Amino acid sequence: MPSQVEQLLVEAAVNCVPEEPNTPSIAPSLTFSEDSEDQDELQQPEPPKRRRASTRLIAQSPADIQRITGESTQQLINRCCGGGCCMNVQKKKEGLDYEHITLPDNDAFRSLSLSVDDSLPAILTNVTELPEQTAFLKPIRHTSNPPSPPDSGISLGSSTDSDTATDSAVSPEKLMQNLSVEDLDTSIQPPSFVQPHPPYNVFAAKIHNTRELTRPGAEKRTYHFDLDVTDYPEETGTDFKVGGAIGVSAPNDPAAVEELLDLLMVPRFLRDKPVLLRTTRGRWPTVWGDDQARELVTTRRDLLTWCSDIQSYPPTKPLLRVLAEHAHDPDEQKLLMFLCSGEGQGAFCDFRTGPHITISQLLHAFPSAKPPLDLLLSVLQPLMPRFYSLSNDPHESYEIRDGKQHRLIELAVTVHETSDWRNGSRTGIGSGFFERQSIKYTKMRKAGVKMPQLYIPMFKGLMANPLAKQFVSDGPMLLIGAGVGVAPFRGFVQRRLKNANCANKVWVLQGCRDALVDELYSGEWGVHEDEVKRVIQSRRGEGRYVQEEVAHQADLVWYIINSVDGRVFVCGSSKGMGEGVEEALIKVAMKKGNLEHDEAQKFWQLKKDVGQYIAETW
Template sequence: MLSVPTAQIPTSAKTAHDRILEQSRAPSTAPSLTFSELSSDDQDVDDSLSADARRRRGSTRLIAQNAEDVQRITGESTAQIAARCCGGGCCLSAGGHQAGIEYEKAQHPDNDAYRSLCLEIDDIPTLLTNVVDMPEQTAWLEPIRRPSDVPSPVSSVASGTPSSDNTNLVQNAQKSLQQLALSDLDTTIQPPNFVQPHPPHSVFPAKVHKARELTRPGAEKRTFHFDIDITNYPDGEGVDFKVGGAIGVSAPNEENDVDEILDLLLVPRFLRDKPVVLRTTKGRWPTVWGDEQGRELVTTRRDLLTWCSDIQSYPPTKQLLRILAEHATEENERKILMFLCSGDGQGVFCNFRTGPHISLAQLLHAFPSAKPPMDLLLSVLQPLMPRFYSLSNDPHDSYVARDGKTHRLVEIAVTVHEANDWRKGSRTGVGSGFFQRQALKFIEAEKNGERDPPVYVPMFKGMMANPLAKEFVSDGPMLLIGAGVGIAPFRGFVQRRLKTANCANKVWVLQGIRDSLVDEIYSGEWGVHEDEVKRVVESRVGEGRYVQEEVLHQADLVWYVINAVDGRVFVCGSSKGMGEGVEEALIKVAMQKGNLAESEAKEYWDLKKEVGQYIAETW
């Protein structure tokens, strides 16, 4: 184990408050990161820190945190739910007949999409109660018409010279027509200009300079690396790219998915890319940022579904199902949809939302007679939000010469996330799926001999003041704890730190992976001192250990860093399993090395977090 000066460890004779606030100022030689025989860790989920109790954690996702969330999910306020709740938990049961109520047998749609919904509906009450009202329509699509104040053409011979009134009318009409025109943007590589993430940022189509896969065949999750050319990124935003910062990416929905939904809604192909006027009455949509107010702009149906509405990331709401029920022409489909929107079907609806992931296309396939107007559907779909990706390099010193010019690059790593899909078995997330498609497109083009393939990433300067970037300082020791793609921003930290004289012995990395042969990312790319600063722990090789277990094994190092002048401990990765486990391990380190009670150890790390010495970026 590593040894540290005893002056750094608080004694039990001191008060808890003194023990928590005490920090050593005595100079000492920083301990080096040693490889123990008992080490190995990974980004996998593990509830326990003990080696003999390593059970898998079931993935969970909190979908309701307050009354607004409940109302958004169920279509009812908490007061409405409480008013009809008997307290017996019947909403969690499969149902059952109640005395005095007449039922009819449910006739299920005969298609694979519907069967994949796994709806447990046998009988439906003939008279449904507490059915959700039709949602308010807030968006309308209208054709672009010639302004009504444009005068009919008049012969110059008959009238001599045109009157000034007619001239003004024509000029006003021409001005109106110019305003009602599509922006001059290539929306195949970037969103319409009204999709502004946040001022002063605007989405910029940055060219991919290089794309490669970091993981190898056999890895459970694929991770891709991107070098993104930001040479021509617009000036004037008042902020530069920073070590530990994150770029925002306005990832579009997949083109095939958009076309499939347009097909299911029976939108003719000649109308999909035709300019239309979008008029909204409230809210921010279709933009991401801005005041909640009505808007009127020109766009296309394809752009709205591609860049503005999320068609796969959110469970269906009762408002969405109510719209489908209203426009279902088959009576059996309508009855099932109305049942899901009623108080009688609350239990089935809850199971429905928490079951397999459901996309908009799957719902439309499951209830094929439901063909609602597209603008009504857009009124209830969730907005498509930007995704954020941490920089994995030092953007202040990342340049490449090409075609006689110097190009500035930022680098990111993206792990592809997958969800269940009723037809293909699995499908990728909106953001990670977009990056996988761009990477494969780039790699294939290069393989075919194409130089400088035209592959773009619609990005903007995202969170350059996020905790990782904000708390990065040039002095003081740092311990970087991460797993999976969470290790990516630490690569930029190490690159930056190793360029500074006498700093190679002040940074240490604990990298958790499954198997270094298939999913260790950025191996050999951390700098000349990589072997001295980085410790890889594997969970699927040998005895298999998790990164939180290695934190306990390196207790002396942890205690040295957190008590040193400007010492910092960074944690980055998944909050479930790794993030929770590392936090528990850090508390145990404080209890062991600081002789603190558990509550005091928790308060100790809370104080360190307040002063910016303990920084956790987890998701």
């Protein structure tokens, strides 16, 4: 027997769903609904609503807890009384001896905002153990006078031999042949061992064109890129898809890498010199693959540029323990050991949950800490690829240039910024790399360079992007997005509007702050753009968010979700927009389907399960 909820859903669908529109369309208008503020009688504007705070999940398993704190979950439970004493940070306890230290006197240390004073417990307990070193750098010794290999890397295969990089049974000539490296320019793409997963090799895609989409005064900067993938290697059964994503192996900022090498006092003549990297376990320096020992020929600069994340993650206790072990100043060492101890747990938690701190900032804050590069590489997080949605229909994007047809993919990238102790703000690894490339390209074009040779190291996305997976060529669609979240919808609309009878089957609700400065792709959606797209501004005009417009367009939402092959797509930040749109959709179901809140929630969950409601948020 069907449940009461299922009966209500069936009745709602029977009573409220119109048939597929014929010419002329009977679909509700995008700009007209019972509750729209665009009627003759204007309603009083509601006071601005405070955006709901969001949290970021940083630990999902006991392994995450141990990686972050250096202690097992059971150790934390045994030590924690549950009274919130760790929130007291550095509350002195009776019966303990304290010793005076001199805190570092520099801007980098002050920027850490550590909740400590100059008196620390003389005896520290539960100190994190020095982490295992899993990466070792060894010089390549030449046995004769063969030419020195260049600075790019090649895999020598797995090895568990920890004592030598050579085999006595291998002749010197054969050894040098194995140590020779491929002709690869690691200034534009990572070494060959940084491979996402076969057959997804990293491909240096030439920038065909780039421009800034936002205008002066926009709160965030967004850039558009046309990437030439004409020569992308053929891969079985894999192609670029509408609404799909590509992976980008973005490097660390060269200036940040150079600064880190300076702080670690790595001699300049060694930075680009070939070196043998031996790992004892894990996947690093690649991203995917088997957990195994490896031997590779590479350079120190390439390892820091392409393989290790030097700015995206808060510091861990194992990292601080490595710095403490190699701090020559006793006061700096004591303070770092305190942060790794049970007594310093409160200060560590407060320190870790503050603004993200880069490795170079820590080394500036504790200037006597000079750990070996290979030991530091053993505790840094791997540099992961970033994924970006396509903003065009990749099957139909071509351009004739220099007498040759070029296949192009397009994407939009919004620059992510966070606070920085020295410059006020810094960009994310991926978005900062895109911005630097766009600025270089623009400067070269202005200087008269016709075809700037700049590249984006990318590969066809491995992620099962739900937007691309659920896109269909027919059936009404409502596309809801804010900011750069609307970029993949542009490809949807381009594909749909190629059919003359599809203008009444796709609608876009695009949220932005101020359409004059940050509306993306205005005038670039197709000939029916004014009919299918509505822009909602939160800082100008009516001053409301896209989730409020969703509620105002209740008739349209209900018509689409109850139509044959009808789909509702949501894309953008989960902070505020994603959560708000979901709640607005629930209100639509409550109003139009006469459902209770829990029933409306279940309604949208059922639609999500069958692929009619697709949300891609971050």
